[in-house]
Amino acid sequence: MRLLTHNMLSSNIRGVVNGFPLRIEAGKVVEKNVEINGDFLKNMFVKIDWKAFVEASQSMGYTELPEEADSSMLDSDEFLNRFHHALLELHLEEGALVCPETGRRFPVSKGIPNMLLHEDEV
Amino acid sequence: MWYLCVFYHRLLDYRKPEVESLAQLFGAFRDNLNDDVYSQLQWKVPLHHHPDSPFHLVNLPSEHIARSIANRSILVKGMYELWGEGGSYEELKDSVLSYPDEGKLPYLESNSTFRITVDTFGRVISLQEQKELIQGLSYIPFKGRVNLRNPDHNFWLIEVDNCETSNGLPPVAQKRIFFAREIGGADRKLLPTYQLKSRNYLGPTAMDAEIAFLMANQALATPGKLVYDPFVGTGSILVAAAHFGAMTMGADIDIRVVRDGRGPDCNVWSNFKQYGLQMPVGLLRADNNLPPWRPGLKEVFDAIICDPPYGVRAGGRKSGGRKLLKGAVEPYIVPDDKRTDHIPSTAPYSLVECVHDLLDLAAKMLVMGGRLVFFYPILREEESAHNHFPEHPCFKLISSSEQILSSRYCRVLLTMVKTGPYTEEINEAARLKHAEFRENHVKWLEEGNLHSAVFSPIDHAQLMEDGDYKSKDPKPKYRGKYV
Numbered sequence: 001m002r003l004l005t006h007n008m009l010s011s012n013i014r015g016v017v018n019g020f021p022l023r024i025e026a027g028k029v030v031e032k033n034v035e036i037n038g039d040f041l042k043n044m045f046v047k048i049d050w051k052a053f054v055e056a057s058q059s060m061g062y063t064e065l066p067e068e069a070d071s072s073m074l075d076s077d078e079f080l081n082r083f084h085h086a087l088l089e090l091h092l093e094e095g096a097l098v099c100p101e102t103g104r105r106f107p108v109s110k111g112i113p114n115m116l117l118h119e120d121e122v
Numbered sequence: 123m124w125y126l127c128v129f130y131h132r133l134l135d136y137r138k139p140e141v142e143s144l145a146q147l148f149g150a151f152r153d154n155l156n157d158d159v160y161s162q163l164q165w166k167v168p169l170h171h172h173p174d175s176p177f178h179l180v181n182l183p184s185e186h187i188a189r190s191i192a193n194r195s196i197l198v199k200g201m202y203e204l205w206g207e208g209g210s211y212e213e214l215k216d217s218v219l220s221y222p223d224e225g226k227l228p229y230l231e232s233n234s235t236f237r238i239t240v241d242t243f244g245r246v247i248s249l250q251e252q253k254e255l256i257q258g259l260s261y262i263p264f265k266g267r268v269n270l271r272n273p274d275h276n277f278w279l280i281e282v283d284n285c286e287t288s289n290g291l292p293p294v295a296q297k298r299i300f301f302a303r304e305i306g307g308a309d310r311k312l313l314p315t316y317q318l319k320s321r322n323y324l325g326p327t328a329m330d331a332e333i334a335f336l337m338a339n340q341a342l343a344t345p346g347k348l349v350y351d352p353f354v355g356t357g358s359i360l361v362a363a364a365h366f367g368a369m370t371m372g373a374d375i376d377i378r379v380v381r382d383g384r385g386p387d388c389n390v391w392s393n394f395k396q397y398g399l400q401m402p403v404g405l406l407r408a409d410n411n412l413p414p415w416r417p418g419l420k421e422v423f424d425a426i427i428c429d430p431p432y433g434v435r436a437g438g439r440k441s442g443g444r445k446l447l448k449g450a451v452e453p454y455i456v457p458d459d460k461r462t463d464h465i466p467s468t469a470p471y472s473l474v475e476c477v478h479d480l481l482d483l484a485a486k487m488l489v490m491g492g493r494l495v496f497f498y499p500i501l502r503e504e505e506s507a508h509n510h511f512p513e514h515p516c517f518k519l520i521s522s523s524e525q526i527l528s529s530r531y532c533r534v535l536l537t538m539v540k541t542g543p544y545t546e547e548i549n550e551a552a553r554l555k556h557a558e559f560r561e562n563h564v565k566w567l568e569e570g571n572l573h574s575a576v577f578s579p580i581d582h583a584q585l586m587e588d589g590d591y592k593s594k595d596p597k598p599k600y601r602g603k604y605v
Contacts, residue, residue: 001404001406002403002404004403004404005371005403005404005406008415008416008419008422009406009414009415009416010414010415010416010417011414012412012413012414012415019416019417020416020417021416032401034400034401035400037345037346037369039345039346040345040346040347040348040369043346043347043348043424044348047419047421047422049416088403109381110381110382111381111405112377112380112381112405112406112407113406113407114377114381114406114407115406115407115408115409115414116375116377116407116408116409116441116466117409117412117441117466118464118466119441119442119466119467120455122412122441122442
């Protein structure tokens with residue numbers, strides 16, 4: 001599971017108000033190379049919740065991202081590379097995503113997060 | 123400028139929408155002044171031709187755009203610059219001679235190579251006859267050398283004949299002959315490369331490669347875009363989108379299909395690896411009925427392409443458990459130590475609710491102008507009350523292409539463009555509808571149940587009344603669009 005996906009997910013258990021962002025329990029983190037595409041990154045930048053993104057990358061062991069960012073920084077190649085690396089090249093193979101309000105764990109196995117709700121959460 | 127567009131004679135309903143979508147993709151409408159979100163091309167049919175004919179004339183702004191459209195398409199056999207046409211070879215000669223020289227001479231120069239291909243639609247022509255027809259074109263001053271394998275310019279002499287006996291093809295009232303310069307055409311080699319026969323990981327409802335490419339074209343998949351499939355299964359649709367360079371993401375409620383596949387070398391990832399394509403950005407197990415997206419997430423996807431479960435060969439599922447939703451049991455509280463491996467019960471998901479959720483998801487998550495492309499099954503009986511397409515205030519339907527599946531039902535590929543933002547009112551209406559589905563869970567399962575309509579036994583007595591279907595006309599009738 002990449003951080004792009006993580007940034008879109010939240011815990012939608014019935015009754016939960018603050019289900020985003022999910023805390024990452026990093027079991028096995030892998031780095032995989034992805035070809036960089038500037039257009040895609042620029043498109044995605046405006047849709048990302050930056051604070052949650054930085055927090056998540058830190059829990060995956062990557063600390064090179066600035067705490068705050070705005071779209072003018074996309075002109076810098078260095079920033080673009082770091083953004084690309086954190087967004088698309090860090091993978092959570094095994095671990096869990098934890099609901100910040102209830103503590104319920106959504107397991108991640110073989111890189112696939114299981115976001116299905118149990119019968120009593122529906 | 124008007125170009126001759128010759129289609130492959132198959133999937134008739136899909137041909138023009140594909141060209142329209144690719145025209146949009148390659149900027150044919152960039153100079154349009156009207157405010158309409160969706161513009162259309164101008165089409166003509168040659169004299170005496172049936173609208174289903176493979177031959178059409180289309181008005182495109184430039185040769186460059188015409189070439190781009192033709193080369194990326196799947197169903198355009200050739201896009202041509204027409205130099206002349208006529209009902210006989212004499213008429214053709216007059217027509218070609220009157221075509222302006224400045225349009226012809228640049229392609230006849232002595233330092234170029236060319237070939238002339240003779241194509242007859244509706245009859246077979248011998249090599250001898252082809253040679254004679256080519257010799258008959260000596261009034262055109264070809265100065266270049268002939269190169270049959272890889273010429274600079276490819277000229278076509280196309281003859282469309284009127285046949286006395288119908289051969290199942292669209293009827294042609296009179297013979298028509300065209301002489302034209304080829305601009306481009308579909309790369310059909312994609313099909314044997316990506317065919318399902320040699321696909322690594324297949325599922326029972328994996329999308330056919332040709333149709334998957336058509337869907338990806340309808341969705342305008344290009345590099346830099348993010349395309350989502352909420353019913354990803356084995357990823358067959360995303361493979362086509364990835365071929366055109368888009369980044370892909372998919373979700374499925376069945377974790378075995380999406381996470382495990384049939385083994386470490388036989389799963390969704392290996393399908394992408396097989397063709398050297400960019401892996402999906404994310405795959406997740408999620409229920410489209412209770413999606414895991416964070417509140418406020420919107421306008422993230424450039425396109426949503428999918429094939430929702432019709433309930434005929436593969437039924438949809440959603441969270442909840444049948445008995446739970448019927449109110450027969452209380453929610454089951456999972457003991458903490460069993461939580462990790464617990465597989466939640468799921469309940470059948472009716473097509474109506476499935477499409478409602480899909481439209482709601484698309485309305486929220488698509489960018490403005492983004493496309494929703496999906497298949498919708500319909501029954502083939504004339505008076506079926508259920509056969510009207512789904513609608514949503516945020517969307518405009520721009521094309522629908524039918525494909526027959528059996529004598530009972532067919533499916534229609536719907537392409538919708540997002541034209542309006544997702545407002546609070548729409549959100550509220552969707553929430554109420556969602557609650558109503560839960561309340562009336564049983565009712566929705568019984569109504570509009572396609573499975574029983576498709577698989578119910580034939581009523582032989584009724585059939586005898588309607589007409590003796592056993593005696594077939596020995597001459598093949600024109601099959602219309604069911605080619």
